[in-house]
Amino acid sequence: MAAVDLGTAEWERSKITNQDINLLKKLGISKIPKAVCFPSEESYPTPPMGYRVSFVDHLIRGLSAPIHPFLRGLLFVYGLQLHHLTPNSILHISIFITLCEAFLGVQPNWALWKRIFFCRRNGSPNVAYNIGGVVISVRPTVNYFDVKLPDSVQGWRKKWLYIQEENHGCAEDNIPPFDGAEKILRRRSWDAEATEEEKTSTEALMTRIHELQNTRGKELSGIQITAYFLRARVQPLQARKNPLWNYAGDEDTDRLSTNLEVKDLEKLVRRISSLNKKDPVPSSCRVKPYNATCASQEKLAEVNERANTLAQKLEQSEEARKKAESDAVQARREADKAKTDAAGVEDLRKRLHDAETSLSEHITAQSAREEAILKRLRSQNRRFVSKTSQEFELEDPDNDPLLDAVSFLEFHGTEAREGIDQAKAGLSRLFPYFFPKKEEPATFLALAKCFNPPEDLGLKMRHENLKVAVESTVALVADSQQTIDWAKVGDTEQIEQTKWRSLIKAAKPNTKKILSYFGIKPSSTPSSSKPEV
Known part of the structure; x- marks a missing residue:
């Protein structure tokens, strides 16, 4: 088809x-x-x-x-x-x-x-x-x-x-x-x-x-x-x-x-x-493209170069022997120089070997030093963990034991600083209550020492509270004009609660007068003005 x-x-x-x-x-x-x-x-x-x-x-x-x-x-x-x-x-x-x-x-x-x-x-x-x-x-x-x-x-x-x-x-x-x-x-x-x-x-x-x-x-x-x-x-x-x-x-x-x-x-x-x-x-x-002008110029240059070369050879025929002798002298000098250079090369090799040995020793010493530092940092980390009962995990570890150990110590240091700041804040709030007439110390160490005096502050406060309680009780007795059986004062179940409250309320405005009448000077502590019943 x-x-x-x-x-x-x-x-x-x-x-x-x-x-x-x-x-x-x-x-x-x-x-x-x-x-x-x-x-x-x-x-x-x-x-x-x-x-x-x-x-x-x-x-x-x-x-x-x-x-x-x-x-x-x-x-x-x-x-x-x-x-x-x-x-x-x-x-x-x-x-x-x-x-x-x-x-x-x-x-x-x-x-x-x-x-x-x-x-x-x-x-x-x-x-x-x-x-x-x-x-x-x-x-x-x-x-x-x-x-x-x-x-x-x-x-x-x-x-x-x-x-x-x-x-x-x-x-x-x-x-x-x-x-x-x-x-x-x-x-x-x-x-x-x-x-x-x-x-x-x-x-x-x-x-x-x-x-x-x-x-x-x-x-x-x-x-x-x-x-x-x-x-x-x-x-x-x-x-x-x-x-x-x-x-x-x-x-x-x-x-x-x-x-x-x-x-x-x-x-x-x-x-x-x-x-x-x-x-x-x-x-x-x-391949360099063909160029007619360049080709003609190259051929002419080649012919001229060949002519110049022949002329130079004719002129240099007499100088060939002198040049050969000069080359021989130069060769001997170069041979002597080569021997000297060979000795220099051997010296350089020795110095290079010594430098490599020194560098190796330095690297070994540096590795031992880094391992000792790492060991000490790990020890400090364990101490912090035992004291604070807290362990940390690095969010983005460097995969470098030395840097990661330092990061853990930084965490512990931050935790310690925060604990000190919190303790200082708490003691600052308690200071006016225990020492109303004193100025708060500027440093945390001085502030902490205020709460650790030779005398027992807790015992002193209990005495003050007991004194206030006694004063209040005496005031109440004086105001009630009743005969009190002091042996039964501690048995509060026999006291009628409603009558007791009314007595406290009525006696409160006259407490200082009554205490003054008995020759008792009220304490200047805040607790003396706010008796607890």
């Missing part, structure tokens, strides 16, 4: 996003006046006069208007239009032109191209594509750069636009007029191989390509070539004033924009290749 040719059925309205437009601006492609024209709402390309159909993914892989003469020649020989080529095929051509101009120092030529590439139809047994219907591939027998092309470029057929083409007046120098439905016809040129004469003339170039691939430490890869022309900001597939071997850096007239930021360059390289986020993107080529 023959494959179905899709023809015009593949075309639909272009779906170029703002992100694509911003990328083309950043690359400088859309900044060239009238170089790029974006379609409006048409679902089938209708390029204006002087324009041809291309794709966003073609432009970011090195294509720009007006196109390079070598690409125009390929399209003429193969009988193709731009939309017939896949993005990977466009990248193959860009890398080939960059390789020839920047690393081989030659114009891209048809003979070298045939030795490396051929064309094949793109599609499946049942479907033959028109857009991207032709693939440029490396010949299986050729050892060429690993370009790391992606297996497929998603959605590229939907992002078409128009690029301007110059009219050269000759059919083979112009891009074929656009015809979206034109069938792709296979030509014998697709498989054309280099003739023996062409192989002979390009053998040196093929040898150089193998050297660029295999020179240890200076290997060149397809990714490096791709990153080079993206970093240089020169589109390989654009017709330029100068070849890349005359590239003048930032001042080059063919540059479309300033240098890309590293992150933008790496993102673009990964987009057009099969590299993932983990694969490194080369920051520079391991």
Whole structure:
């Protein structure tokens, strides 16, 4: 069953996003006046006069208007239009032109191209594509750069636009007029191989390509070539004033924009290749690009250097013997110096050994000292625990026994200070009661000593209370004018409670008078004015 040719059925309205437009601006492609024209709402390309159909993914892989003469020649020989080529095929051509101009120092030529590439139809047994219907591939027998092309470029057929083409007046120098439905016809040129004469003339170039691939430490890869022309900001597939071997850096007239930021360059390289986020993107080529001016200057400098070298050898032939003798004397001096240095090295080794021994002893002594300190701190901690009956746990230990033990002592010290503060507060409240006429001492030790005199304060208070009780009892007896049996005074059960309270109430205002009558001076303590019954 023959494959179905899709023809015009593949075309639909272009779906170029703002992100694509911003990328083309950043690359400088859309900044060239009238170089790029974006379609409006048409679902089938209708390029204006002087324009041809291309794709966003073609432009970011090195294509720009007006196109390079070598690409125009390929399209003429193969009988193709731009939309017939896949993005990977466009990248193959860009890398080939960059390789020839920047690393081989030659114009891209048809003979070298045939030795490396051929064309094949793109599609499946049942479907033959028109857009991207032709693939440029490396010949299986050729050892060429690993370009790391992606297996497929998603959605590229939907992002078409128009690029301007110059009219050269000759059919083979112009891009074929656009015809979206034109069938792709296979030509014998697709498989054309280099003739023996062409192989002979390009053998040196093929040898150089193998050297660029295999020179240890200076290997060149397809990714490096791709990153080079993206970093240089020169589109390989654009017709330029100068070849890349005359590239003048930032001042080059063919540059479309300033240098890309590293992150933008790496993102673009990964987009057009099969590299993932983990694969490194080369920051520079391991091989220095070819430069015609530098090459001529290097050859001239090499010739001059060789001439100067020969002249110097002629002039120095007479001095060779004297120099040899001088070198011998110098060698003997160096041998003597080496012996002296050897003795110095041995002395340094001994001193180093002594320093290491001293350091080891110091570390041992320091460890013993830290262990002794830790032991003492643990002992103090146990004493605090036995005195306060409290144990603490560190919320955030340092996992350092010495620092953690100090932290425990800090907790105990805080607890001791709080206990002293509480005791001082309690004694301060009791002080006016026991010593109404004294001023409270300023220090805690003096305050505590006040409550620990030679006499017994508790006994003194009991005596005072007993005195007050006796005084009150006497006052009551005197006021009642009754005969009291003192033997029965302690038997309070025989006293009528109501009458007892009334007597106390009646006697209270006259207590001092009664005591004065009996010649008793009331005590000045607060308890004497508030007798307890």
